[in-house]
Amino acid sequence: MMRIGYGFDVHEIVAGRPLVLGGQRIPAEFGLLGHSDADVVLHAVMDAMLGALALGDIGQHFPNTDLRFKDANSLELLRHVSQLVHERGYRLGNLDVMVLAEAPKLAPYSLRMRESIAQTCACEVDQVSIKATTMETLGFVGRKEGIAAQAVVLLVSEGE
Numbered sequence: 001m002m003r004i005g006y007g008f009d010v011h012e013i014v015a016g017r018p019l020v021l022g023g024q025r026i027p028a029e030f031g032l033l034g035h036s037d038a039d040v041v042l043h044a045v046m047d048a049m050l051g052a053l054a055l056g057d058i059g060q061h062f063p064n065t066d067l068r069f070k071d072a073n074s075l076e077l078l079r080h081v082s083q084l085v086h087e088r089g090y091r092l093g094n095l096d097v098m099v100l101a102e103a104p105k106l107a108p109y110s111l112r113m114r115e116s117i118a119q120t121c122a123c124e125v126d127q128v129s130i131k132a133t134t135m136e137t138l139g140f141v142g143r144k145e146g147i148a149a150q151a152v153v154l155l156v157s158e159g160e
């Protein structure tokens with residue numbers, strides 16, 4: 001049995017916060033606004049994993065009104081979601097992420113992001129893909145007002 005899931009998230013660019021994407025601190029003169037560490041990549045990945053099993057979304061599992069998640073490390077939230085997937089009898093087949101960011105250039109950090117996700121989800125690095133695109137200066141991404149990420153995930157029944 002296989003299940004597919006899709007996730008999307010956006011966070012606003014602000015000064016004075018670290019930029020954390022895919023569980024990695026990325027050098028930049030700005031960060032992202034959020035209740036948690038605002039890791040838009042991991043948020044899209046978690047929503048895709050939850051969506052694949054019709055388990056709701058991250059806002060339901062980790063409410064942004066709950067002080068336990070203030071400045072939360074999203075890798076810890078991903079570990080929890082990955083555990084839920086295993087408890088339901090599934091494992092990650094593969095996941096593919098598209099990051100929409102005008103800056104910074106993310107390709108140099110892609111492997112490290114993939115490694116942190118793979119380690120947290122107990123899978124191989126080649127099961128995790130992270131790509132990035134600019135929006136060619138168009139829209140809120142193009143104006144450097146925010147960064148967005150989309151993710152698709154395939155989950156496979158344990159044993160298959």
Ligand SMILES: Nc1ccn([C@@H]2O[C@H](COP(=O)(O)O)[C@@H](O)[C@H]2O)c(=O)n1
Nearest residue numbers: 101102103104105106107132133134135
């Ligand atoms: N934040 C980004 C955006 C893009 N890249 C890489 O550059 C390539 C060209 O981007 P376009 O938006 O002009 O198509 C893209 O394919 C990525 O390899 C990046 O690393 N970080």
Ligand SMILES: C[C@@]1(CO)OP(=O)(O)OP(=O)(O)OC[C@H]1O
Nearest residue numbers: 034035036058059062063064069
């Ligand atoms: C991850 C959570 C945790 O409080 O925080 P935020 O940083 O607000 O991120 P968002 O993607 O807006 O919502 C999900 C929340 O569950």
